[in-house]
Amino acid sequence: MINIDAHFDTRDEDYSTSGTSLRQILEEYYNADYLVLGISQGGNTQALFNYAKEKDIQFVYADELLHQVSPPIKDMIERFIHNHDTVMFTICMDVVDSAFAPGVSAPAVLGIYPHTVFELAKRVIPSEKVKSISIAEMNPTYDSDQRTAKLVANLVHHCLI
Incomplete structure (x- = not known):
């Protein structure tokens, strides 16, 4: 699984939420x-970081993606895809800086920029190993000017071409 997200989504809960889905898998x-x-360093508890270490979850902090996707991160993505037969790819909209994506339940102050999301997606989507693409965690209730919806529409268009 490759997820562009501010959160691990590996919470240990007795019920299913958007924050438990990856742990369940x-x-x-x-x-x-x-x-x-x-x-997001501040958007995840120490328990989630501990679980990530226990499960050997690879991750990149948002602040490592602020200006560009560096060659080591590009290599990490390429290696991950190369080492797996099937890839499930998800973009969670709460990773995008709230100036560009306010329509989420957990807005990202100092989140990553849309162009960075596009660049990351361009590295993942062309692989034949990608069997699932999803765009998640958009909340229309908070998207008063449809800025997030328009960004999601652009991402969908981007993913299809």
Whole structure:
């Protein structure tokens, strides 16, 4: 799984939420691996970082993606794809800076820029190994000017061409 997200989404809860989905997959499938791009240092608890270490979850902090996707991060993505037969790819909109994507339940102050999301997606989507693409965590209730919806529409268009 490759996820562009501010959060690990590996909370340990007795019920399913958007914050538990990746943990459920990791617990159910012993051979699942997880790479998260855009992690917010302040948006995840120490327990989530501990779980990431325990499960060998690879991740890149949002502040490492602020200006460009560096060659080591590009290599990390390429290696991850190369080492797996199937890739599930998700973009969670709460990773995008709130100036560009206010329509989310957990807005990202100092999140990553849309062009960085596009650049990351361009590295993942062309692979034949990508079997699933999803764009998640957009909340129309908070998207008063449809800025986030328009960004999602551009991402969908971008993913299809």
